[in-house]
Structures are given as structure tokens and as C-alpha cells.
Amino acid sequence: MKTRAWTLIGRPVGLPTRDLFALGEFDLAPLADGEIRVRNLWLTVGPAMRVRMSAESRGYLPPYDLATPLSGWAIGEVVHSRCGKWAIGDLAVHQYGLRDVGQGPSTEFEKIPIPGPDPEHYLNALGSTGYTAYVGLVEIGKPRPGDTLFVSGAAGAVGSTAIQIGKALGLNVIGSAGGEAKCRLLRELGADVAIDYKTPGLLVDKLAAAAPGGIDIYLDNVGGEHLDAALALANPHARFAISGMISSYNQERASDTMHHLNRIVTQRIRVEGYLPFTDHLDGLSRYRDQMWSWIQAGTFRPWQTVREGLDCVPQVVEDLFAGRFTGKPLIRL
Amino acid sequence: MKTRAWTLIGRPVGLPTRDLFALGEFDLAPLADGEIRVRNLWLTVGPAMRVRMSAESRGYLPPYDLATPLSGWAIGEVVHSRCGKWAIGDLAVHQYGLRDVGQGPSTEFEKIPIPGPDPEHYLNALGSTGYTAYVGLVEIGKPRPGDTLFVSGAAGAVGSTAIQIGKALGLNVIGSAGGEAKCRLLRELGADVAIDYKTPGLLVDKLAAAAPGGIDIYLDNVGGEHLDAALALANPHARFAISGMISSYNQERASDTMHHLNRIVTQRIRVEGYLPFTDHLDGLSRYRDQMWSWIQAGTFRPWQTVREGLDCVPQVVEDLFAGRFTGKPLIRL
Known part of the structure; x- marks a missing residue:
């Protein structure tokens, strides 16, 4: 089993451009006990990734390695599970994004309710944004x-x-x-x-x-x-x-x-x-209840720009930093 | 009755210098009901006064007017009182400083305990500093x-x-x-x-x-x-x-x-x-108890530079901004 994943092949000077990225194919190890595998449905990128693209990160996370799969928030559907709490078809929000298939310890995935809000909300209004x-x-x-x-x-x-x-x-x-x-x-x-x-x-x-x-x-x-x-x-x-x-x-x-x-x-x-x-996770579920009620009442209108397909990732990153988007950039796979 | 008071006769550009000050004599109005008059024993100056010396103050207090008595923290002894709560000989900490005699509504003066800490402590360790x-x-x-x-x-x-x-x-x-x-x-x-x-x-x-x-x-x-x-x-x-x-x-x-x-x-x-x-006065008396116990135990050593006489005020201001002091500059009258 393989995943197609975006990697960084150079470090940006100034605004990041699409030529800094390359799509690679990577072997996926057999799932270990307690791990799950997801097929990603939605990906996103955010401004904080710029800090990690430099050789010396000034942020709170380490720099991205070159030529290894990048990461980012994503929504995935479980396709294989070696954890009793997860079943095929469950939906998860997680950070094994910028690739088509992700896998890891189930504790790094958060289950999204079915039925519930459209899952992409968890990358925008109901997520870290x-x-x-x-x-x-x-x-x-x-x-x-x-x-x-x-x-x-x-x-x-x-x-x-x-x-x-x-x-x-x-x-x-x-x-x-x-x-x-x-x-x-x-x-x-x-x-x-x-x-x-x-x-x-x-x-x-x-x-x-x-x-x-x-x-x-x-x-x-x-x-x-x-x-x-x-x-x-x-x-x-x-x-x-x-x-x-x-x-x-x-x-x-x-x-x-x-x-x-x-x-x-x-x-x-x-x-x-x-x-x-990092510091405020306690209030997240209360927040989601509040925001979901605002969305349902029409008080809040989730705002996003949607692009299609794994191939568009480098262009989305370039457009994000060039200020060409309004709202959250989402990529539908 | 008159007071001798320092006034500003020009606005500084860069570091303030002693030639910007002039000593004037000003008539004191007869005390109104509720007012007290003090003879100042100790004066002080602080860096915040620099902001008020400019024509446009960037601070939280208005600029000093030219040719009118400057103000500043001081310790005074009551010499005349038209307020029942104050008697001749009481000691007060107040802001009618940079002059030898000050007067105003008694609510603008705070009584210092007698016997108690040496009064100049109220301009330094027990005061706003x-x-x-x-x-x-x-x-x-x-x-x-x-x-x-x-x-x-x-x-x-x-x-x-x-x-x-x-x-x-x-x-x-x-x-x-x-x-x-x-x-x-x-x-x-x-x-x-x-x-x-x-x-x-x-x-x-x-x-x-x-x-x-x-x-x-x-x-x-x-x-x-x-x-x-x-x-x-x-x-x-x-x-x-x-x-x-x-x-x-x-x-x-x-x-x-x-x-x-x-x-x-x-x-x-x-x-x-x-x-x-401005915002934390609630805790002041509890703080003073703590600090006074530290001073008495020798845990805390009030640190100040003492100069003598009303005449030295402009030199003290110049020395303060030139960084020639350590600790709090105090002027004994």
C-alpha cells in the first residue's frame, strides 16, 4: 500500500512558490496494533506552515524535513483499523494531511460524529481556524x-x-x-x-x-x-x-x-x-456546540475557498501567501 | 503666604537639562474649607515626568504648563488645616511637590503614621516606586x-x-x-x-x-x-x-x-x-505591611541617592536622565 504525498524540495526566500513542492509516492508500513489508516477527503493549508518551511523554524514546531511527506490538518475516512474504537467508514480530523492516505496511532485522530455537520467544517469554523x-x-x-x-x-x-x-x-x-x-x-x-x-x-x-x-x-x-x-x-x-x-x-x-x-x-x-x-483544548467541545448552533441559525456563515484534487496543493499554498483567497482554503480530494 | 516652586520655562529636545527650569515665587490663596497646607520635607522626581515636559504628552497625564508650579511626589508636614481629620504636625505623602509649601483639598493627601517608618520611605520602597x-x-x-x-x-x-x-x-x-x-x-x-x-x-x-x-x-x-x-x-x-x-x-x-x-x-x-x-490601589496597604517587615528584617534595603535643598531640583532632573543615580533620587529640604 502506498500514499501520494507532497514534499518540500527547497526552502523559500520570501513568498513560497509552487515550484518548491514535489509529489512523491511513499510505502505505507503494515498497520501496527492501535493504529488506523484513513483515505483523506479534505485537506487544508494555513499561514503557520510558512514558518516550518524555513531551515530554522522560528515557530513552536520544528522545520519540515525536505523530501519527506508534509503534514497538515485533514479530514479522512477510516479504511483500515487495528484499534477497537475505530471502524471502517468512521470520519476523523487529524494532521496527516497533504497526502491521499494517512495512518498513525489512533490517539492522533479525533472522531467526527455521523450524522453531524459536514466534515469540512472541522477544518474551518469547527476546527482550529x-x-x-x-x-x-x-x-x-x-x-x-x-x-x-x-x-x-x-x-x-x-x-x-x-x-x-x-x-x-x-x-x-x-x-x-x-x-x-x-x-x-x-x-x-x-x-x-x-x-x-x-x-x-x-x-x-x-x-x-x-x-x-x-x-x-x-x-x-x-x-x-x-x-x-x-x-x-x-x-x-x-x-x-x-x-x-x-x-x-x-x-x-x-x-x-x-x-x-x-x-x-x-x-x-x-x-x-x-x-x-496547545493551551485551550478544554473549551473546544463547548465552543463547537456554540458555533454549530450559530451556523444552523444562520448567524454564522462559514467562509472558505474550495479547490479540487491533490495536485492543486502547491498552487493553493502559493495563492494563500499571495493573498488570493478569502476565508479558509479547502482542498477536496 | 508664598511658596517657592520650580517651573518649566522651555520644552526639552532629547535629554532634559537644568536650564529648562526656573524657581518662582507664587502667592498661596487662603485655605478653603476642607483644605490643608504642608511644608515639604522631602521631594523626588521620576522618569515619567519626562513625558509631561513635552508640548504633546504621550503619557496618561497632560503636559506640564510652562511657568506654573510643577508637581511631583513629596512628603510634607501639616502647618495649617481647615479639615477636621488633619492636625498641625501630621505627615502627608502627596503630589504637591517640587516646591517648599503645598496646599490643596485634604483628600489629595495621604496621612503617614507617627510613629512609623521614616517618612522618606513613602517616596521609595513604601511608595509608588x-x-x-x-x-x-x-x-x-x-x-x-x-x-x-x-x-x-x-x-x-x-x-x-x-x-x-x-x-x-x-x-x-x-x-x-x-x-x-x-x-x-x-x-x-x-x-x-x-x-x-x-x-x-x-x-x-x-x-x-x-x-x-x-x-x-x-x-x-x-x-x-x-x-x-x-x-x-x-x-x-x-x-x-x-x-x-x-x-x-x-x-x-x-x-x-x-x-x-x-x-x-x-x-x-x-x-x-x-x-x-491608577488600577491597583486595593493592594497597597497589604504591600506596605509586607515591605516594612522585609525592611525591618533586613531582607530589603531601600536604595536611594539623597541630595539637599530645593535649589538642587534641576540638577537632580538632569542627573536622573543622564543615568547618574542609582536607586531613587530623594531631595531633603
């Missing part, structure tokens, strides 16, 4: 009625989720994205104000115009100039939930010029980085 | 046994206090200061390692050598390169208590080049600015 937005907004942001929320990268996977959760919680929501089409999407998703960071002018001035009363919660997955502008507009006791800093991922050495760090003191701002699946 | 170190270290830093604490500006007023509180709490303590004499002081005060940030080499490399196991708590009153180095060495779930950013105070426009902001996410760091006398 949605939970990243929720933990940042609710557990770290601690919203109060009337608060103003600012979301950077708001047309992206986490951002488009945060915009909608913010509105579901009754907040005044400002999002920033690059280009008029993305800004239109933000407004469709419920944002009260959309900022196009690509138009001429300083972001800090645009944010000042969008938030005349300042901001109380900032959900950041961009960093750099966005973080600096948010500091400049922060109200006293603002909470900054930092889920990523994509602006630095493609730099060989991150370098951010900050003008407003002193506001951390004068406004008594709390800036907190977090990894929801 | 000591409490700034304590709140940052204990309430925000949440120390655990075996934690490593890094303190910037460690020979200064807040820093020299934090070094000693850190040791009283059983932490591994690293301090940074400029020059060998200050570093010797840090070791005398109990620091396990003292870093001289003025010697050749990158601060981040010096901190890496001083903290091979990383840092868990950072007490920052410097910002800039110090904050960036602390981010680079932060352990997972590190707590950064930001009480000031003196590195930016003398810049016309703050500008910090940061290379390690992304560590906020990967290490899940919490960076929190605070103003102890």
Missing part, C-alpha cells in the same frame, strides 16, 4: 457590551470568522484587508467598517478614522504596522489577542519598526499570544 | 518557584527594588544596567547575574548567556532593545510586566526596531502594561 478566532475574542479579549473590536487580516480564515463572532457577540467590528473586493466581503460578513490597508495613506490614520472612540479588543494575525496602529488607537485596558504575525513569516529576519509600544504602559494594554490547540 | 516593582512582579508576573526574572534598568529606583523583591520571593534574578559600578551594585543587592548593556556586543547575546534556561518574568521600564531581547529569551507562558519605556521618553517620535515580536505567539507570552496607582 474557528477556535483560534473564538479563544482570542472571548477568552483573551473578554468582550464587554459596546466594545469595539479590530481584526487584522479580516478576509482570511481566522479573520472572517472573528468578524462574524464579533457581530454575534454584539460588538462594534472593524476589519482590515487588502483591496476593495475583500473589504466588500467584510461588510457582507457584518463588519461595521472595513479598512483597505492597500490604499494610499497611513494605516494608523485609517484606523483613527474608523474607530473615533478607539479600540478595546484587537485580534491580530498580521503584526507589524497593524499591531502598531492598534496600539496607537487602544483604549485603556484594551486586550490584544495575538494569534499570528504573518507579516514577519516571509522575512528572512523579522524586523518591525514600532512607534507606539509606549502605549502598552500608558493605556495599560494586555498583549497576549496564544495557540488555542 | 516600590509598589510599581511589587505589582509588576507579583500581580502581573505571578512568580512560581524556580522562575527566572529579568529586570531592565535594574540599578534605578524601580529596578533596584525589583531585584531585591525577586530575591525575597526566591527567584533567579538577572538585572541589566549601564556600567560596571551599577552592575556591582546589582550583585550587592542580590542579583544572581548582572548584565552591563554598555559593553560591546548585542544585548540579546548577553541575555542568552545570562539566562541559559530562558526567562519567565520580565519587568521592563526601558523598552526598545531590552524588550526585544527579553522576547527572544522568553520561555513558554512568560509574563512581561511593563511599567515604563524610558528608552522612548527622550525621542521626539518613538521608534523601536523589533526582531522578536513573533515570539509573543510562539511562546504564548503575556505582555501587560500597568500603572499601579
